[in-house]
Amino acid sequence: MSVRTATAAAPSALVDEFAEIELVSETTNPWTPSRKASSSTWTAGAGMRGRRHHPLLRIRGSLEIRWRVALSVAGLAVIVVGWFVAASRAGSGASLLPSPMAVAKAIAHLWSNHTFVGDLWASSQRILLGYSISVGLGSIFGIAIGTFVSVESFFEAQIGFLRYIPASALTPVFLLWFGIGESPKVWLIVVGTVFFNVLMIADAARAVPRELLHASYTLGGGRRTTLRRVILRHSLPGIVDAARVNLAAAWLMLVVAEMLAADKGLAYQIVRAQRFRAVDTMFALLLVFGAIGLASDLFLRWLRNATSPWARP
Amino acid sequence: MTPTLSTTATLSTDRRDSHRPDGDRPDAPRPDGAKLVVSSVTKVFRRRGSITEALQFVDLHVDEGEFVCLLGASGCGKSTLLSIIGGLEEATSGSVRVDGDLVVGPGADRGMVFQGYSLFPWATVAQNIDWGLQVARWSKDRRRDRVDELLGIMSLREFANALPRELSGGMRQRVAIARALAPEPDLLLLDEPFGALDAQTRRHLQDFLLGLWQRTGTTILMVTHDVEEAVYLANRIYVMSARPGRITQEVTIPFDRNRGAGIKRDPRFLDLRDRLAELLG
Structure with a gap:
């Protein structure tokens, strides 16, 4: 055609x-x-x-599905081909821009290296813990803010101010407060993402149609029932969406924390590779970040549709 | 019997500024057997300094088993009045009583049906109908029987497991009515339930509602702006006017409960319809 x-x-x-x-x-x-x-x-x-x-x-x-698949493949191909071309023309700069083949080899090497799984797990653990706290707090405060005008008024000014403080600037403070163990990294992830989650989840709670609240009340539902069985239920896909969108910020905070003070983790390994000028390893680790991000994105999309099939677009 | 158009609630318009304080006038005497009594309800909205009088000294009553319509053009405050009766909004002054009890908030005793979009989108038809029963902690067996009974009455049995978004607008409103009826309310409040439907579905659901009322004898108060709908369904009609919203006419319909679509050709029906339409402008 x-x-x-x-x-x-x-x-x-x-x-x-x-x-x-x-x-x-x-x-x-x-x-x-x-x-x-x-x-x-x-x-x-x-x-x-x-x-x-x-x-x-x-x-x-x-668009028909074949067009959509073809365009996705084409989009990826542009990057890969561009990379090949750039790497082959780099000449003397080859040590700064490794070819895709070299990076593939570096990935294989990483995978066979017994410390890699430990690094992967260390980073994932920090994300899982910190981001779970963030989504949990975000859900509690977000739902409360989106539901009660009183709570909204109380927090509006605070959050409006706090969320503009770059969380990464807090890293030195957190290192002083929490030492160099796991807790500063976990709390950085929390602080760096919780405001985004609160605001997005509050919007989800505000979007619950008034008619549904009225239906609940006139069917005998009290405030608690309505909160749990209508507002929370209706906000669930919004909560998963917020978690999916803001996950990228969690990884950003993790990298900041690991680059400053860590003895294991994916970002720590990037810093270490820099010392050895192992650019192929650095690229390999970047691809690992990308793959984890893509996998978690797909998982959260699936989770949204599995828990709330009624909200499918 | 000839149609009676009697003017009630004759309120002078210069009463706008002289709000009667609560208790200044005792509640209107409860008409014999009245299920619902609304006594001098006033609703004032204050927004950015401007004051809107949405309802001005509204008095009305609905008897047990009666079907009453609140008829008025859009913006006359009839939906606000229904919300106050449902307990979803507070009256600025005046009182609402059901079986003599003062209404201070919403409850399952006053089932409500809204214009649309009020079904829980994640719940199936059966789960929507079951919602109020679950909240009221009915036993599992009773819940199952009641839901099944309503699915049958509403001819919804084959859609029991469908989600609201898979249903047509008319079917959704049938589910909404079934859901409101499930916890056996004293009073069914309908807020323009067929307003968003096409003419054909609307007529179909009017007949359906009429049949439901004939069979169950539920007390119904319905808000509508459709004159023909009101005359076709109601025992009595309260006509409302806007700014300030108040009741200008009370009309008794000369047809008994066992009526059918045949009355639409009755000269009394046509006469009433035309006179009411003229009143609404």
Whole structure:
């Protein structure tokens, strides 16, 4: 199928498979307002009215699945090919920009290295703990803020101020407060993400339709029942969405923490690789971050649809 | 019997500024057997300094087993009045009593049906109907029987496990009615329940509601702006006017409960319909 725009000036577009059916129904539609009167040069029945664009270029158009897959593959291919080309032309700079092959080898090497799993686990553990606390606090405060105007008023100014303090700037403070163990890293992840989670979850709670609250009340539901069985239930997909979107910020905070003070972890290994000028290992670790991110994104999407199939778009 | 158009609640419009304090006038005497008594309810909205009088000294009553319609153009405060009766909003002054008890908040004794979008989207049809029963801690067996009974009455049995988004607008409203009826309320409050439906579905559900009322004898108060709907369904109609919202007419409909679509050709029906339509402008 050619990427072509079907316009009134290109009658051959009529034969495009995607345009045919709709166009026929439209030309036989007696209710189409007539423009003939205003353009007297037209011969009745010879022209075409309106424009019809190729699905690829339509605003909010729907695409067949084969097109969508093809475009995704093409998008990835651009990056890989671009990388190959850049690496092959780097010449003397090859030590700064490793080829994809070299990085693939470095990944294989990492995987066979017994410390890698330990690093992966150390980082994942910090994320799991810190981010769970963040989503938990975010849910409690977010739901409360989105539900009670009193709570919202109390926290609005605080959060408005606190969330603009870059959490990464707190790293030295946290190292002083919590020492160099696990807790400063975990609390940095909490502080760096909890405000985003609170605000997004509060929005989800505010989005619960008033009609549902009224339905609950007039069916005998008290405040507690309504909170748990209507507001929380309705906000659940929003909570998972918030967790999915803000997870990237959690990894950002983890990297900041591990780069400053750690003896194991993925970001710590990047800093270590820098010392040995092992750029291929650094790239390999970056790809590991990307893969973990993609996997958790897919998992949380699945979780959202599994727990709230009714909210599927 | 000829239709009676009698003017009640004759309130002079210059009473706008002289709000009667609570207790200044005793509650209107409870009409014999009245299920619901609304006594001089006033509702004032204050927003950014401007004061809107949404309801002004509204008096009405609904008898046990009666079907009463609140008829008025949009913005006359009829939905606000229904919300106050349902306990979802507070009256600025005045009182609402059900079986003599003062209404201070919402409850399952006053089942409500809204215009739309009030079904729990994550719950199936059966779970939606069951919701109030679960909250009221009915036993499992009783709940199952009651849900099954309502699914049957509402002809929804084959959709018991469907989600609301899989249903048509008319079916959704049937579920909403079933859900409100499930905990056996004293009073069913309907807030333009068919307002968002197409004309054909609307007529279908009107007949359906009429049949339901004939069979169950539930006391019903319904808000509508559709004159024909009101005359077709109600025993009595309160006509409301806007700014300030108040009741200007009380109309008794000369047809008994066992009526059918045939009355729509009755000259009394047509006469009432035309006169009410004229009143609403």
